[in-house]
Amino acid sequence: MRVLLKVRMNTEKANDAIGNGTLPKLIEATMEQIRPEAAYFTAEDGDRTAYLVFDMQDSSLMPVISEPFFSNLGARISYTPVMNYEDVQKGLSQLR
Template identity: 60%
Template sequence: MRVMLKATMDTDKANEALTSGKMPQLIKETMEHLRPEAAYFGPEGGRRTCYLVFDMSDSSELPPVGEPFFTQLNAKVEVFPIMNADDLQKGLSQLG
């Protein structure tokens, strides 16, 4: 299932990760692990935020996906199912 992860990072923890050099490694490891079809980074509500769109085949994948953001960046993490236009058309075609 295609999902989007939104991680809104704590400013102080993200600043620490940047100054210590850990931020690039965390992002690199996350990208290698998830291999997202899309990844976006920018500010939201004055905080560093990332949006990653990737395939999650089993809910047991959630802890290893979210924990680095929780533990290293004190981030607020949200994960929710999403569709692209083709998925939406397929779903709509199944309605009566």
């Protein structure tokens, strides 16, 4: 299932992770692990935030993906099922 992973990082812990080199390594490891089709990085309400869209093969991956962000960055994480345009078209065609 295609999901949107939103990672909102605690500013103080993210500052420390930048200072000690943990943040770039964590992001790189996550990118290699989930191979997102899209990845965006921004600030939301003053927090560093990442939006990653990827295909989650099994929900048992949630702890594996989430825990490094929780333990290293004090992050708040959400997973949201999402569709691309082709998915919407496929779904709507089934309504006829």
